[in-house]
Amino acid sequence: MNRRDFLAGVGALAASAQLGTRLEAEDSGANDGSCQVAAYYFGDYHPDERNIAEHGPGWTEWNLVKSAAPRFPGHRQPRIPLWGYGDESDPRVFERKIAAATASKIDAFIFDWYWYKDGPFLESALTNGYLRASNCQDLKFGVMWANHDWFDIQPAKMAGAPTLEFAGAIGNESFYAMVDRLLDLFQHPSYFLVEGCPYFSIYELFRFVQGFGGVSGAALALEEMRAKVRALGFPDIHLNAVTWGAKLLPGQSEVTNLPELLDRLHVDSTTSYVWIHHTHFSNTFTTEYRDIRNQYEIYRATAAKTLGRPYFPNVTVGWDSTPRTCQTDNYRLGEYPFTSVIVNNTPEAFKAALESARAFAVENLPPDKRIITLNSWNEWTEGSYLEPDTANGMTYLDAVRDVFTLR
Numbered sequence: 001m002n003r004r005d006f007l008a009g010v011g012a013l014a015a016s017a018q019l020g021t022r023l024e025a026e027d028s029g030a031n032d033g034s035c036q037v038a039a040y041y042f043g044d045y046h047p048d049e050r051n052i053a054e055h056g057p058g059w060t061e062w063n064l065v066k067s068a069a070p071r072f073p074g075h076r077q078p079r080i081p082l083w084g085y086g087d088e089s090d091p092r093v094f095e096r097k098i099a100a101a102t103a104s105k106i107d108a109f110i111f112d113w114y115w116y117k118d119g120p121f122l123e124s125a126l127t128n129g130y131l132r133a134s135n136c137q138d139l140k141f142g143v144m145w146a147n148h149d150w151f152d153i154q155p156a157k158m159a160g161a162p163t164l165e166f167a168g169a170i171g172n173e174s175f176y177a178m179v180d181r182l183l184d185l186f187q188h189p190s191y192f193l194v195e196g197c198p199y200f201s202i203y204e205l206f207r208f209v210q211g212f213g214g215v216s217g218a219a220l221a222l223e224e225m226r227a228k229v230r231a232l233g234f235p236d237i238h239l240n241a242v243t244w245g246a247k248l249l250p251g252q253s254e255v256t257n258l259p260e261l262l263d264r265l266h267v268d269s270t271t272s273y274v275w276i277h278h279t280h281f282s283n284t285f286t287t288e289y290r291d292i293r294n295q296y297e298i299y300r301a302t303a304a305k306t307l308g309r310p311y312f313p314n315v316t317v318g319w320d321s322t323p324r325t326c327q328t329d330n331y332r333l334g335e336y337p338f339t340s341v342i343v344n345n346t347p348e349a350f351k352a353a354l355e356s357a358r359a360f361a362v363e364n365l366p367p368d369k370r371i372i373t374l375n376s377w378n379e380w381t382e383g384s385y386l387e388p389d390t391a392n393g394m395t396y397l398d399a400v401r402d403v404f405t406l407r
Helices: 003-010 015-027 049-055 062-067 091-103 124-130 172-186 205-211 215-231 258-264 289-307 347-364 395-404
Strands: 036-042 108-116 119-121 140-145 164-166 197-202 238-242 269-271 286-288 314-316 341-343 371-375
Touching: 036 140, 049 164, 091 124, 091 395, 108 124, 108 172, 119 172, 124 140, 140 172, 172 197, 172 215, 205 215, 215 258, 258 289, 269 289, 269 371, 286 289, 289 314, 289 341, 289 347, 314 347, 347 371, 347 395
Parallel strands: 036 108, 036 371, 108 140, 140 197, 197 238, 238 269, 286 341, 314 371
Antiparallel strands: 108 119
16 A cells, blocks of 8 residues: 555544544543553565565464474474465455454554564555554554564574564654654554553664654654654644663663653553563473463562653463474574464463453553553464464463453
8 A cells, every 4th residue: 555545545634623533432441440452463465565575475473373283292293274375465364363363352563563763564464464454443553663683594594693684773764754654654543542642662762762863863853753743733743662672772872771661752551562572491302381470470469660751561371482493493492583382371361361460450441541461463484373273273262251250
């Protein structure tokens, strides 16, 4: 979808009247213990020009899913999608996802949204799939700028360093081009708002700072972005930082601690992408789900105090990144993606984790900021997905529905 078609499709919102209506709708029922549930969406299940250049015509992440094999005794691979290997850039395919998500009490997809020095990557899942779906008004969407370095790990070999294909740090020109695209997205009537502000999350805050040569340059860029957002009639942006990427650069002298960094950049909230960013695996091929959950919840308990910001709890379905490893090599433990595999992440165990996250949100967050992030809708090659497979059907989505249906 080109920019002109996109703008013609969404129009411009009348800032005062329509924004007020959206806020009223979002605030209704906020005092009854309800939460907003947002599932991360990884959009590499459609042909993209960059992937075609690297892997050949028609390649998608589904290739890795299909090729996955058991890597050790008792290992459950391949995982077979119940709905087939659909092209997510097809609106008809995405309509099914939206219908299932809304029926399961999921309020929003947060797209893993890529923008590098030379522009967007993997964007058609959003622009051609979600935005052209006839029912996109039923499910909100937001973006998490997935500004990490992109390496060639489709699949990865343990020997040798992977090739860096796209660097995550970008400078002024690329950033402001990205902001122009974001402003279009923010004006869509289904965009996810927090207190009337478009939700914008940054995966690796330190890499964003790196691209601008330091905290001062990054802060200035964000302030200019905020001014453009306010000019559209929004109060501001709601800037969220994924805590995985909230760290100081080596030799950083402009700030001395993380709360100071978040203050300088006016970060409004924090969350996590996946539990394993805060935990340690066992030194064996498998790690128990309950152990990873316990480690994460210890982190969760103090995250807001440590960072000086509201922390939105996360619930992770599971973890198995073996599909991203070379299947003809003997499997060994090492750096990502050669990690231990989470086991016994049953639908019942996942449901218990959801209940814990909901209780945490109700106890620790104000009604208008009770947001829970889920990893994820479709991280098939990392073994953390809500979409139905042939082994478990809709049971993980049923767990979400059961926990977040108010009684």
